[in-house]
Amino acid sequence: MSTGRPSPARAALGSFAPKLAELTDDTLFGDIWTRHELTPRDRSLVTVAALIALYRSDQLPFHLRTALDNGLTVEELVEVATHLAFYSGWPTAMTAVQILRDLPDPEDSR
Known part of the structure; x- marks a missing residue:
């Protein structure tokens, strides 16, 4: 719609x-x-993991918000980044966690 x-x-x-x-x-x-x-939640999980691993930080804010909207929790997304630190590198994980931390809270816009 x-x-x-x-x-x-x-x-x-x-x-x-x-x-x-x-x-x-x-x-x-x-x-x-x-x-x-795949469910939207699963697609978000895969997409966020791919963006972190490929260090595509410019696309992360949109997809992190989408992941939260699709039912992933902040804790789960932090765990994805932590897990990927050992596969795609520490900088990719640190950048992703910082972007997630700095996302505006949707409650603040109400």
């Missing part, structure tokens, strides 16, 4: 890279994220 507001992808990229925004909305979030083989 449309909220009347552009998606985050269209808001960020719409006029500059409209096809990328369209593919993000329609293929990534409209198809891949809605497949039934």
Whole structure:
């Protein structure tokens, strides 16, 4: 259901890279994220782990918030980063935990 507001992808990229925004909305979030083989919670867990391991910290804030919305806890996300410290490196884990710590609390916007 449309909220009347552009998606985050269209808001960020719409006029500059409209096809990328369209593919993000329609293929990534409209198809891949809605497949039934994994729950949204599981997809968030996999996505966050991949972003941490690949050191893609620019995408982490959005996906960490999404992971929380999809039912993962802060404690679980910290544990993912801690576990990955030994596989993808200490800096990747430290950066992820700092980003998670610094996320705005959604309760503060109410």
